[in-house]
Amino acid sequence: MTQATFSLATMAPAMPEIALVAMVSILLVADLFFKAHERYLTYVLSLVALVGTAVLCATTAGAGSIVTFQGMFVSDLLSQVLKVAMLLTVAATLVLSRSYLELRGLLTGEFLCLALFGALGMMVMISAHHFITLYLGLELMALSQYAMVALQRDSARATEAAMKYFVLGALSSGLLLYGMSMIYGGTGSLELSRVAQAIEGGGRNTLALFGLVFVVAGIAFKLGAAPFHMWIPDVYHGAATPATLIVGAAPKLAAFGFIMRLLATGLQGLLTDWQPMLVILTLASLAVGNIIAIAQANLKRMLAYSTIAHMGFVTLGILAGTETGYSAALFYVIVYALMTLGSFGMILLLSRAGFEAESLDDFRGLNQRSKWYAFVMLILMFSLAGIPPAAGFLAKLFVLQAAIDAGYTSLVVYAVLLSVVGAFYYLRIVRLMYMEEPVSEITLDPRAGTRWMLSITAIATLVLGLAPAPLVELCARAITASM
Amino acid sequence: MGWLSLAIWVPIAFGIAVLLVGSDRSAGATRWTALAGSILGLAVCIPLWTGFEPTAAMQFTENAPWIARFNVNYHLGVDGISMPFILLNSFMTVLVVIAHWEVVTQKVGQYLAAFLVMSGLINGVFASLDAIVFYVFFEAMLIPMFLIIGVWGGPNRVYAAVKFFLYTLLGSLLMLAAFIYLYQQTNGSFEILDFQKVPLPMTAQVLIFLAMFMSFAVKVPMWPVHTWLPDAHVEAPTGGSVILAAITLKIGGYGFARFNLPIAPDASHALAGFMIALSLIAVVYIGLVALVQSDMKKLIAYSSISHMGFVTLGLFMFNGEGALGALLQMVSHGFVSAALFLCVGVLYDRVHSRNIADYGGVANTMPVFAAFFVLFAMANTGLPGTSGFVGEFTVVLGTLKVSWWYAFLAASTLIWGAAYTLWMVKRVIYGAVANDHVAKLQDVGRRELVFLVLLAVAVLAMGIYPKPLSDVMNPSIQELLRHVAAGKAT
Numbered sequence: 001m002t003q004a005t006f007s008l009a010t011m012a013p014a015m016p017e018i019a020l021v022a023m024v025s026i027l028l029v030a031d032l033f034f035k036a037h038e039r040y041l042t043y044v045l046s047l048v049a050l051v052g053t054a055v056l057c058a059t060t061a062g063a064g065s066i067v068t069f070q071g072m073f074v075s076d077l078l079s080q081v082l083k084v085a086m087l088l089t090v091a092a093t094l095v096l097s098r099s100y101l102e103l104r105g106l107l108t109g110e111f112l113c114l115a116l117f118g119a120l121g122m123m124v125m126i127s128a129h130h131f132i133t134l135y136l137g138l139e140l141m142a143l144s145q146y147a148m149v150a151l152q153r154d155s156a157r158a159t160e161a162a163m164k165y166f167v168l169g170a171l172s173s174g175l176l177l178y179g180m181s182m183i184y185g186g187t188g189s190l191e192l193s194r195v196a197q198a199i200e201g202g203g204r205n206t207l208a209l210f211g212l213v214f215v216v217a218g219i220a221f222k223l224g225a226a227p228f229h230m231w232i233p234d235v236y237h238g239a240a241t242p243a244t245l246i247v248g249a250a251p252k253l254a255a256f257g258f259i260m261r262l263l264a265t266g267l268q269g270l271l272t273d274w275q276p277m278l279v280i281l282t283l284a285s286l287a288v289g290n291i292i293a294i295a296q297a298n299l300k301r302m303l304a305y306s307t308i309a310h311m312g313f314v315t316l317g318i319l320a321g322t323e324t325g326y327s328a329a330l331f332y333v334i335v336y337a338l339m340t341l342g343s344f345g346m347i348l349l350l351s352r353a354g355f356e357a358e359s360l361d362d363f364r365g366l367n368q369r370s371k372w373y374a375f376v377m378l379i380l381m382f383s384l385a386g387i388p389p390a391a392g393f394l395a396k397l398f399v400l401q402a403a404i405d406a407g408y409t410s411l412v413v414y415a416v417l418l419s420v421v422g423a424f425y426y427l428r429i430v431r432l433m434y435m436e437e438p439v440s441e442i443t444l445d446p447r448a449g450t451r452w453m454l455s456i457t458a459i460a461t462l463v464l465g466l467a468p469a470p471l472v473e474l475c476a477r478a479i480t481a482s483m
Numbered sequence: 484m485g486w487l488s489l490a491i492w493v494p495i496a497f498g499i500a501v502l503l504v505g506s507d508r509s510a511g512a513t514r515w516t517a518l519a520g521s522i523l524g525l526a527v528c529i530p531l532w533t534g535f536e537p538t539a540a541m542q543f544t545e546n547a548p549w550i551a552r553f554n555v556n557y558h559l560g561v562d563g564i565s566m567p568f569i570l571l572n573s574f575m576t577v578l579v580v581i582a583h584w585e586v587v588t589q590k591v592g593q594y595l596a597a598f599l600v601m602s603g604l605i606n607g608v609f610a611s612l613d614a615i616v617f618y619v620f621f622e623a624m625l626i627p628m629f630l631i632i633g634v635w636g637g638p639n640r641v642y643a644a645v646k647f648f649l650y651t652l653l654g655s656l657l658m659l660a661a662f663i664y665l666y667q668q669t670n671g672s673f674e675i676l677d678f679q680k681v682p683l684p685m686t687a688q689v690l691i692f693l694a695m696f697m698s699f700a701v702k703v704p705m706w707p708v709h710t711w712l713p714d715a716h717v718e719a720p721t722g723g724s725v726i727l728a729a730i731t732l733k734i735g736g737y738g739f740a741r742f743n744l745p746i747a748p749d750a751s752h753a754l755a756g757f758m759i760a761l762s763l764i765a766v767v768y769i770g771l772v773a774l775v776q777s778d779m780k781k782l783i784a785y786s787s788i789s790h791m792g793f794v795t796l797g798l799f800m801f802n803g804e805g806a807l808g809a810l811l812q813m814v815s816h817g818f819v820s821a822a823l824f825l826c827v828g829v830l831y832d833r834v835h836s837r838n839i840a841d842y843g844g845v846a847n848t849m850p851v852f853a854a855f856f857v858l859f860a861m862a863n864t865g866l867p868g869t870s871g872f873v874g875e876f877t878v879v880l881g882t883l884k885v886s887w888w889y890a891f892l893a894a895s896t897l898i899w900g901a902a903y904t905l906w907m908v909k910r911v912i913y914g915a916v917a918n919d920h921v922a923k924l925q926d927v928g929r930r931e932l933v934f935l936v937l938l939a940v941a942v943l944a945m946g947i948y949p950k951p952l953s954d955v956m957n958p959s960i961q962e963l964l965r966h967v968a969a970g971k972a973t
Contacts, residue, residue, distance in 0.1 A: 371593070382626060387652075388619040394550075397615070397659070401553070404663045412663070416656040423652050427629075427645060435633045435641050469550050476552055 013066045013075035016056040016083065017123050023049035024116040031109030039107070043098065046112040047091055050119065054087040065481060067129055071191040074129035074261075078482035081330070081474060082126045082257045089250040089337045090119045092457075095449045096345040097242030103352070104152070106240065111151055115246060118144035122250060126257035131180045131190040134261060138176070138222070141254060142169050145247050149239040161238025165247075168231040172221030179214025182207055183267075192266035199269035212270055215262060216277045223255045225311045226284035236304035241347050241358070244300060248307060249340040252314075256333045259318060260482060264326060271321045278319035279411065285312030286415055290422040300358045302425060303343055306384060309422055310336050316415060317399040320406035327479040328398035331472060335383075335395040335464060342380040342457035349373065349446050349454060363429055365438025373444060374433045376458040383461045385426040386419055391464035398472070485545045486534075487559040489527040490569055491607045491620075494520060494576065498599030505592020514584060517595035521580045524602060525573040531566055537954055539563070539962035541612060541676070549616065554671050558612040563959035564740050564810065565609040567952060571817045572609070572730045574941075576602040578934045579722040582825055585930070586832050587635060587720065594635055597627040598722060605730055609737065614662045614673045621734070622655055628723070628731065636718035643711075643718035650711045654698035658742075661694035665746070679745040682971045688750035695742050702735030705795060706765045709788045716784035717837070721828030724780065728787050728820035733813045736794040740806070740963065744798065748967040751799070758799040763892050765792030770899030774906070779827045779837045782907055783820060786863060789896060790816050790875075796893055797878035801967060805881025806960045807953055812874025814952065815862075815945060819871055822859040822938040826852070829931055830911075834920045839910050843917025848924040853912045855927075855935045860908045862942045864901040870945035 011018065027049065031042045057080050065076035094115060101107035121140030128134040146169065150162030184190055186208030187198035199205060220228040236244050263274060289309025296302035314336070317329030350357030350366075357363075367374040383390030396419070400412050446454075464471060484492075497520025505513035536542060541560035549557045561569065579598055587594050604627070607620035625648055633644030662673065664687070669677045683691070701708045712732075716724050744751050751758075766789055773785035790812065797809030829852060830845070831837055846853035862869035865876070875896070883890040916922050927935065945952065 367590075367593075378626075387626060388622045393619070393622070397663075398553070400660065401663045401666065404660070404667060409660075409664065412660055413657070416660055417653075419656060420649060420653045424645070424649060427648060430629070431633060431641055431645065434630055435644070469548075469552070472550055472552050 010068045012060070013068050014073055014127070015060050016053045017120060017127070019056055020049060020053045020116065020120050020123065023052070024113055024120065027116070028109070028113050031113070034109075039109075042109050042112055043094065043107060046116060047094060049116060050087050050091040050094070053119075053123075054084045054091070057083040057087065067193075071193070072130040072133045073127050075127055076478075076481045078260060078330075078478040079127045079257065081478045082253050083123050085334050085337065086122050086126070086250045086253040087119060089253065089341060090115060090246070092341050092453055093242065093245045093249060095453045096341065096348050097245065098449060099447055100240075100348045100351055101242055104240070106151060106242070111148060111242075114144045114148050114151075118148070118246065119250070122254035122257075125254045128258075128261055129192050129265075131184065131192075134258060135173075135177060135180070137254075138258065139173065141251060142173065145243075145251070148243045148246055149235060151243065152240045155240070157238040158240060158243075161235045164231055164238075165235045168221070172218050172228070175214045175221070176218030179211040179216075179218060182211030182214065184211075186211060192261060195266045196269060199267065209270065209273055212267060212274060213277070215267075216274055216281075219255070219259055219262065220281050222258065223252070223311050223314070224308055225281040225315055226288040226308055229285070229288060229308045232308055233301050233304040236307070237298060237301045241300070241344060241351065241356070245341065245344040245348075248303075248344065249337045252311075252333050252340075253337055256314065256330060260326065260479075263318065265482065268321075275319050275321060278315045279408075282312045282316045282319060282411065283414065285309060285315065286418045290418045293425045294421070296425075297360055298358055299347060299360055299363070299429075300344075302360070303340075306422070306425070307340070309418070310384075313396060313399050313415065316403050316408075316411065320402040320408070322402060322406060323476070323479050323483060324405055325399075325402035327472075327475040328395075328402040330475040330479060331468075332395040332399055334471070334475070335391045335461070338457055338460055338464070339380055339383050339392060342376065342454060342461065343384065345450070345454050345457060346373065346377050346380070349444065349450060352442070360429065360432060361439060363432045364436045366433040368438050369441070370444050373454070376454055377433060378430055379458045379461055381426040381429050383465070385423040387423070389462065389465045391461045391468065394465055394468050485543055485559070486527055486530045487543050487561065487569075487606075487610045488545055490524065490531070490573065491559075491603045491610065493527055493603070494524040494573075494599045494606070495603035497521075497523070498596040498603065501592050501599060502596035505595065507589065507591055510588070510591045513592050513595060514580075517599060518577075518580050520599055521573075521577045521602070524599075525577050528570050528573045528606075531561065532570055535563075535566060535955060537563070537958055539958040542566075544612070549613075553673070555615045555673050556613050557616055558674065559610045559616075560612045561610055563956040564963070565737065567810070567814055567955060568609045568730070568733055568737060569606050571733070571814060572602060572605045575725060575729045575817065575821055578821065578825070578937065579725055581930060581934050582725070582828060583720075583722050586828070587722075590634065594631070594722075597631050598726065601627040601631075601726065605734070608734055612675050614665070614675055614678065617675065618655070618659055618662065622652075624731070625651055628727070631723040631726075632715055632719045635720040636723065638718070639714070640718040643714040646711045647715040650701050650708065654701040654708075657694040658698035661691045664691065675741065678742075679966065680971075683747070685749055685753070688747040689753065692743055692747040692750035692754060695738065695746070699735045699738035699743065700761075702738065703732060703791050703795060704735065704788060705761045705792070706769060706788070709765070709769070712788060713781050713784045716787075716824075717778060717780045721824060721831070724824040724828075725821045728783070728824055729817040732787060732791055733817060736791065736798070736809065736813050739795060739798050740810070744967050745963060749970045751967060752801070752970070755799045755801070758795055759889060762792045762796035762799070763889065765789055766796065766893055766896050767899070770896055770903065773903040774899065776903075777839055779830075779839055779907065779911070780824070781837075782839075782903060783823045783827065786900065786903065787816065787820050789900070790820075790863075793875055793878045793893065793896070796889070797881055800878075800881045800885050801964060802881050802884055803957075803960060803964060804877050804884065806964060807956060808874050808877030808879075808881055810956050810960070811870075811877060811949060811952065815870035815874045815942075818938055818941045818945065819859055819862045819869075822855075822935070822942065823863060825934060825938070826856045826859060829927060833924055836920075839907060841918070842911040842921060844912075844914045844921055845924065846912045847916050848921060849926045851932070852927045852935075855939060856912055857908060858939055859942065860904045862946070863904045865897055868943070868946045870942045870949070872946055873949045
């Protein structure tokens with residue numbers, strides 16, 4: 001239902017976005033007037049903005065799915081779930097990064113405002129119902145992130161990472177745009193539901209099919225699925241850890257929303273055409289991610305490859321092409337964001353002024369330095385490896401189940417075998433923490449915020465593993481609402 | 484909360500409590516808390532034995548939805564096949580806690596917590612009637628075991644721990660895929676009992692059988708996927724070896740009886756020859772391998788593999804004697820292998836060597852210990868009057884009904900078993916005092932006497948009067964055999 005007239009009512013579904021824009025704009029100006037010792041206010045206000053927007057998203061619930069702005073923008077349960085999860089992830093990222101950024105003089109208004117603009121971009125992406133909105137949201141997010149990676153400008157590694165990220169990101173955006181333009185040519189519309197109608201109605205649409213290939217390539221780039229994964233290890237490794245976390249955690253949620261809008265809403269008619277493409281992405285991601293991760297001595301690089309492997313699981317859920325598959329993938333990305341927060345949070349925890357704790361050896365003997373943080377990391381690693389009772393297991397289970405449902409049994413066996421390979425490198429961290437002597441005796445004394453946030457990620461991982469029913473239900477309802 | 488839930492969650496709750504409050508400074512309090520937890524864990528299992536009806540039905544059932552959307556239920560229940568193992572496990576946990584007392588001095592809280600949590604998880608494995616709940620317990624068990632071997636083990640512990648973990652993980656993930664497939668076939672049920680009923684074509688049965696075989700064969704362990712076991716046993720601390728040998732190996736045998744046979748009965752018949760061949764190789768070849776070991780723990784580890792060969796052999800005879808013998812052998816082996824590992828632990832704590840060559844004439848300085856050691860060694864060789872005899876003899880009887888040659892090869896273990904066990908006893912216990920270490924040995928203390936006496940009583944009681952145990956098991960075994968004989972191919 002498209003509303004033709006422009007009124008306050010048409011803008012209501014975009015309330016959270018509008019509120020966030022207002023708050024970022026205020027913050028951008030206010031930051032200039034804060035004195036040096038008042039700078040923490042920017043940080044506090046950013047958190048307020050993020051959490052406040054999340055609350056707005058959660059409470060401004062409309063019935064069913066509301067399409068507004070002449071079909072540009074959609075608000076439904078899926079967008080609500082993804083936005084709340086994404087905003088909280090960004091907020092958690094800021095909490096975890098605070099000490100690290102302060103010690104390096106990076107906790108500036110720019111960093112925080114860019115993080116908020118990135119979050120805004122992701123919100124637009126998640127709620128997009130039109131190719132142009134999708135692209136706008138994507139670029140707002142991406143441009144903020146390029147800048148955040150580059151912000152540590154005296155670090156050659158960060159600059160190189162930002163350069164690579166920008167060039168490859170621009171290339172993938174180009175591919176995406178090219179694909180979208182072809183689909184426009186083939187269907188005569190940029191609005192997702194009209195595109196879907198045109199595809200359902202017409203016969204074989206070669207032009208749209210051709211566009212689809214580019215779109216899928218663009219999506220794979222953004223998601224970090226092999227063979228379009230080349231930027232992931234370099235960017236994860238090169239960027240300052242908070243920027244890695246900004247790039248690595250919340251955008252996966254947004255990318256999932258992006259895929260849902262594009263493939264599931266817009267191009268579901270071409271399901272049988274994009275399924276084989278995702279099969280290839282899954283095959284390649286699982287192999288590349290799990291196998292190359294073994295050879296990494298740097299934890300950030302290792303987690304980067306692990307991301308690629310996990311994205312293989314997400315695409316495995318999506319390629320099932322059923323509601324069960326989509327909701328399994330949604331559950332997976334939410335759990336994945338949680339685990340990423342925790343594992344990169346641990347790197348931030350161990351880092352000190354002038355010292356980056358990103359080598360695997362920095363985790364040696366952690367159990368003797370702090371029983372609790374070693375346990376937190378233990379939970380996260382077993383969760384990433386997919387061992388119950390952590391949530392990572394159920395996430396994998398649901399995806400595998402959806403894939404078998406859709407008849408991809410051999411693909412499931414393949415995924416399962418590579419999971420064993422994956423377990424090896426997660427296990428290595430646990431081994432280092434518990435079975436080796438520590439190299440550093442410096443006691444860990446993090447801020448209360450970091451301490452609580454890390455504990456929350458570990459406990460939430462366990463709780464989601466033991467009592468997953470509410471989130472499973474929510475995911476399933478969100479997907480049903482969006483279809 | 485039913486008794487089964489208590490049997491699972493009491494040890495886990497105590498484990499978490501010990502983990503949170505336990506520290507090396509207050510090691511005494513930590514130890515007593517853990518002991519209280521393990522005894523309470525055993526106490527809540529006693530009603531399972533006293534209140535057990537000798538029928539094949541699932542008893543003490545509990546059922547609550549867990550993940551409603553996928554029809555996963557927290558469904559517990561036991562029959563005659565699973566109930567004895569819950570008791571065995573809870574009993575062993577008490578022994579392990581007693582055995583660690585003066586031996587483990589570092590990270591006591593974490594050590595005890597790992598064992599208590601593990602004990603609860605193992606009870607969960609035996610009590611689950613829902614495949615996903617089973618799988619969760621089955622896999623979660625790897626975490627404490629990995630830490631037990633890797634943190635408190637011997638010099639090569641890290642290698643052993645990783646090998647143990649990856650071997651078992653590979654097997655169990657394939658089983659998970661089989662579970663999901665069966666979920667499809669039963670139209671959305673993860674109930675193990677529904678899995679057992681659903682008709683399946685032969686090809687599917689064979690694939691399911693093999694997927695589950697991968698999982699349980701690694702656990703048993705069967706030749707040729709047994710190689711993790713000697714490494715893990717040798718490197719694990721005494722308590723770890725006890726739990727591994729006495730309990731986790733039994734999960735493999737239990738898995739065959741609960742999953743492979745009833746879910747894929749026709750495939751079980753078709754692949755029986757394969758299973759029998761692997762079992763006999765384990766019995767004979769691994770028995771010979773045990774003969775040449777110079778490390779006591781390794782010897783007992785190989786002896787375990789050889790004895791577990793009897794379990795799989797008995798199960799795939801498809802007759803009452805074979806299956807009953809297999810289950811009795813599992814319980815008996817639980818007592819005997821635990822006792823032998825604890826005996827080696829007693830020696831190791833004093834001399835810090837597991838090498839047979841470092842001992843000799845221990846009977847001169849430790850007469851009481853020597854008496855117990857010889858008793859358990861005899862039980863290991865299957866001497867009548869000990870528990871070892873009951874299981875092995877019944878399996879051989881069952882085998883004889885099928886083929887004289889199988890029985891002949893299986894019975895040869897009475898020779899190999901006697902050879903490696905008695906030869907070890909001769910070299911360690913008898914003869915002249917070999918060196919200064921042995922001359923300085925102190926006989927067992929009161930604490931050690933407690934677990935040795937408990938185990939000796941168990942071994943003898945089961946050897947002299949196994950009827951209560953077989954009465955519990957028999958109805959379920961008969962039901963299982965009826966089901967397997969009927970088949971369900973489509």
